[in-house]
Amino acid sequence: MYESMWGFPSSLFELDRLQRELNEMFGFSGRPASIRSVAPGTYPAINIGSTPTSVEIYAFAPGIDSSKVEITLDRGVLTLSGERPNDLPDTNDKVSVYSRERLGGSFRRAVNVPDDVDPEHVTATYRDGVLRISLARHESAQPKRIMIR
C-alpha cells in the first residue's frame, strides 16, 4: 500500500529483492559483480536508474556539506568524493556513548556510466541527504521516432 501512496516505481526495489532472495537460498551469488563494487553498508549507498534520456545516480549521503563534494566524470567513470564531518556533539568524560553506527570521515565511490552519456550535461542536486546526479544521454543516443516517407 505504501508504494502506491508515495508513487514509487516499486520495481526499483523489486529487482533487488528478487536477487537477495535468491542469494539467501543459494548462498553468495556467483554472478559477476562490477570490478568497482564495494561491500554492503559502504557510505554512501548508491542506486542507479535509467530513463530513455538520462542516467540517474542517487547517492544516499546524509549529513554532508554538498558544496564540498567533488564529482568527476573521466573516461566513463563517475567518481564521488568528499568528507562527512563528525557531527557528534562534544564528548567528554561526562558523556556516555552507547551506539556509534554512523561513521564520519572521507569517502570515495566510483561507478561506471554508459558510453552514451554526454559529459557536458551533468547536473547534481542535494536534497534530504540524497545526492542526485543526472547524466543526460547524447542526443544521438536518445530514442527517436522515424518518419516514413
Added chain:
Amino acid sequence: MNEVQATDTKQDVTSNTSQDTRALLPRVDVLEDDAGITLLADLPGVPKDHLELKVEGDALVIEGAMAPFTPEKLEPVYAEVRLPRYRRSFTLSRELDASRIEANLKDGVLTLRIPKQAHAQPRRISVQVG
C-alpha cells in the same frame, strides 16, 4: 544497511499497514549526558513531512518514508538501498521525559533530544559512615 522485519506489537486498525511492511534499519548514534539522551539517525531521502515519531507506552518509534524518486519513468539498473522506508524503535526508561522530546531533521540526519525528568537528574548521594 540492515533490514528488519517489523516485530509484532499491539496492532490497531490505523497502524496496521505500516506494521506489516518491511523497512530499513537506520544507523544511529546514541549519547547520554547528565541532562538527557541525544540520538542521531541517518534517514537519507526522508523529507520532514514523511517522518513520523511516535511514543507508544515506553517505546519510541522512528519511521520515515523516502520521497519518490524522480523522474517517474525510471528503470532500475542497480540498487543498494532496496526499500523506500526506515523504521527503528527504542525502549525508553522511566527517567526520560518523552513529552519533551525535541526533533530536528536536516540533510537526512535526524537529531532527537530526550531530556531526563527533572527529578531524575543527578544528585550527589552522600555515603553515611557508621
